[in-house]
Amino acid sequence: MSHEGIRIGPMDETAREREDNRPLPRIAVTPEKVRVLLTEGKGMEIDWVDGHRSAWSFAWLREACPCATCVEQRAQEGRKPGQAQRRSAAVLPMYTPPPKPASAHAVGRYAIQFNWLDGHSGGIYSWEYLRRVCQCPECTFADEETTGVPN
Numbered sequence: 001m002s003h004e005g006i007r008i009g010p011m012d013e014t015a016r017e018r019e020d021n022r023p024l025p026r027i028a029v030t031p032e033k034v035r036v037l038l039t040e041g042k043g044m045e046i047d048w049v050d051g052h053r054s055a056w057s058f059a060w061l062r063e064a065c066p067c068a069t070c071v072e073q074r075a076q077e078g079r080k081p082g083q084a085q086r087r088s089a090a091v092l093p094m095y096t097p098p099p100k101p102a103s104a105h106a107v108g109r110y111a112i113q114f115n116w117l118d119g120h121s122g123g124i125y126s127w128e129y130l131r132r133v134c135q136c137p138e139c140t141f142a143d144e145e146t147t148g149v150p151n
């Protein structure tokens, strides 16, 4: 019995399969302009130095909170960042206002933090995280390709 058959593929193959872990070029994770549309209650838009443009609604961002508690909760419920919680049918459909931050501020040069109206504020949204969860058609399409959905 030999293990000769087991070979680690070339590095670039591995990198392609694990796109999520591949370091992004600096220009892709450096925002040129950040617009937090607080008064409109719409969401956030980022123009990146590499010319790419991203936009997220506040509702999406709230469900993508990168703090340890929210990450764990999503993992337990099998939700992707930005995916809303399924409300149990037993819960009375009370009106809940759409998530919105009371304020937002930069964290150093690498991230942004929201103070949500529901009192939550633990999530530090790094530019790199935000770029990885870009919701533009181009990025979401590329994402589906790597999840192994047959063509």
Ligand SMILES: [Zn+2]
Binding pocket: 065, 066, 067, 068, 069, 070, 071, 120, 122, 123
């Ligand atoms: Zn959180």
Ligand SMILES: [Zn+2]
Binding pocket: 052, 053, 054, 134, 135, 136, 137, 138, 139, 140
């Ligand atoms: Zn994108």
